[in-house]
Amino acid sequence: MSGERTRVLVVDDQTVVREGLILLLELLPDIEVVGSAADGEQAVARAAELAPEVVLMDLRMPRVDGVEATRRIKAAHPGIEVVVLTTYADDESIFAALRAGARGYLTKDAGGEEIAAAVATVRSGSSPLDPAVQRRLVEAVAAGEQRPKRHGDLPDGLTRREAQVLALIAKGRSNAEIAGDLFITEATVKTHINNLFAKAGLRDRAQAVTYAFRHGLAE
Template sequence: MTEPVVTRVLVADDQTVVREGIVMLLGLLPGIEVVGSAADGEEAVALVARHRPDVVLMDLRMPRCDGAEATRRIRAGHPGTEVVVLTTYADDESLFPALRAGARGYLTKDAGAEEIARAIADVRSGAAGLSPQVQLRLLERLAGEAPAAVTGPGPVAAPAPSARPGGEPPDGLTVRETEVLGLIAQGLSNTEIARRLYVGPATVKTHINNLFAKTGVRDRAQAVAYAFRNGITGSPQ
């Protein structure tokens, strides 16, 4: 009989009550083993070297060494350890430095146990573990940084995507799959999509699996970028 896969997790947070609460929460989740906890970034880096966890749940604003710098050092020294940021803040000044440092997941502290477990599983499998709110923020950032056409010598920037009113969905997507993709791009979770479309969560998951296969994306972050490139940013009318 095959042994269940256990993900070894380290928790880093400077607030004792929060850190202990997260450790307690993770201890209740199947397939997760907490191997240590750190009160700041310096301790997190040292404990990663000692315990070699699969995933670090990383707060950002900590003394001595903040979460972004700790993430950069962990990813540089221990590329087999993934980092999921778990923080109060989702502003650009917190989000983008953490992602540039190598974090593969980003959640805010209002995330529930299911969302945290999903993010850990996602980054463990090589995907991104981003909350719907963060996915939406990335989409907005992409929209704000859409390159303008350039003239003169040199490569020509790709035009900004436009909506596809009345056009055929790309890559053989069905109308329903396109609708689900648009709702993902809006930052909705599977549960919220099911509620919006009056279908069951299993049906939503089937649509997502199908559209991932057709478009070649691996995770929700890539799906958001794909939706933006193809002008799929909301429910078809």
């Protein structure tokens, strides 16, 4: 991806917010804003027309909201990644957006560098979550499940090492940090993540956090 600019579609029903985001992103060297949309219905059409690599998607919009727009875009164009950008960090929106296929979630007080980092992260195959949002997600799952930690058999055939990697993912650790914690290479971490995602049927790190708490594997 060296030297390439990520094609981004900006979706927000508020003109001031939408135009402000475009101006902010156009200052970033690694991002090319290919277009914008004022609601979910328009976002679906523009995604098909402009073929962006990443969509910055507001959630609360008229006609078609961001969750439904995300679902339609992912169904028609699985290669397009969606990063939800919203004022609301409520649990219902988080779960709905993730279930619809969003790979990242940022609140609207995120700065340009944070948004750029999120765009780069989803393109690399990971899933950025605003720290406050991830904390709410973890708390919601933990409160809803209330299962004790399992020290015996691991679910879905996970190995002990895969469970350790999963627990560190749930703590918000990066691949490099996990490698340092476990004294293994980053390539080995990626192998463990690929294996545990395949065994557990996980799509991304956001789902991994939910899975870890559901099965009592997070600390």
